[in-house]
Amino acid sequence: MQKIKTALLSYGMSGKVFHAPFLDIHPGFELLGSWERSKKLIQEDYPTVKSYPSIDDLLADDVDLVIVNTPVGTHFEYAKKVLLAGKHAVVEKAFTTTVAEAEELAAIAKEKGLKLAVFQNRRWDSDFKTVQKIIKEGTLGDLVEAEFHFDRYNPLLSAKAHKETVNDGAGILKDLGPHLIDQAVCLFGSPKSVFGDIRYTRENSLVDDWIDLLLIYDNLRVRLKASFFVREANPGYTIHGKKGSFLKPRGDVQEDELKLGKKPNLESWGTESETLQGLLHTEIDGKEIREKIPTLQGNYFSFFDGVYDSIANNKTEPVTAQDGVKVMQIIEAAIASHTQQKVINL
Known part of the structure; x- marks a missing residue:
């Protein structure tokens, strides 16, 4: 089974609760670590993973997929940087702060042939x-x-x-x-x-x-x-x-x-x-x-199953960027x- 190497952009409540547990148990993902600005917590729960000092260090690693789980106001900036670095992305809700931002991310992902999903776990x-x-x-x-x-x-x-x-x-x-x-x-x-x-x-x-x-x-x-x-x-x-x-x-x-x-x-x-x-x-x-x-x-495992299938088997994302655009509209x-x-x- 192909392993999708995955990293988080933060390890606060969302990383610890909604993402890492599912990435850890899913056989198709390998959790590489998380960007941690001040508190270094992820290795307490997952001792073998990395704590990245910056987003640039994270993107320079052999990462396939990045979870953009930072505050909403940063989603567009970070997701765009992730996509331009050639990485697949999952972005938490709200997808962006404007429709224009959502449409731009969708266009970048399409142009680069990357998968871009919105984390609508509900x-x-x-x-x-x-x-x-x-x-x-x-x-x-x-x-x-x-x-x-x-x-x-x-x-x-x-x-x-x-x-x-x-x-x-x-x-x-x-x-x-x-x-x-x-x-x-x-x-x-x-x-x-x-x-x-x-x-x-x-x-x-x-x-x-x-x-x-x-x-x-x-x-x-x-x-x-x-x-x-x-x-x-x-x-x-x-x-x-x-x-x-x-x-x-x-x-x-x-x-x-x-x-x-x-x-x-x-x-x-x-x-x-x-x-x-x-x-x-x-x-x-x-x-x-x-x-x-x-x-x-x-x-919520089903969402990550869908993300895996989208990347490994080129299927449609479980929640698409266009779904995110509709919500922002x-x-x-x-x-x-x-x-x-x-x-x-x-």
């Missing part, structure tokens, strides 16, 4: 995979509306300066927003138009921390919401069709288990509690049913909509 959450299955089965009939929430209760400002200072990558719209938007586009395609409401709700907050986006399709409306002031959780996913409804709480356990240092496996990993099963209330073959639906297993439209107080056509 497509492989257990709750979303279950919602996706219900929609594909068509048991709800023609869809009328959907509402996705990514809510938390956390009134305190983050200790991470890049998250709370005014910069092009800060704010909930470019933090949790890309997850919600990507899931909606994955299910329903790009909308015709967007209406966005963006707020600052925490005391002394300098960045947006509440969003309500309406994606407008021909015969469907999709509302996407995220807030830091939701103590009693809404359903993560609410879908209404002409035959029935499906309500699913957010329940994916992967992030919490990774933060506890648990190692992913392919048997029981990503299995959420039965208490968080979704409720299906619909009509099938003329019979009304109202029942709980078993949740599918989540596994909706983010820019939401900002314009909020500023101009009107619906923005895409």
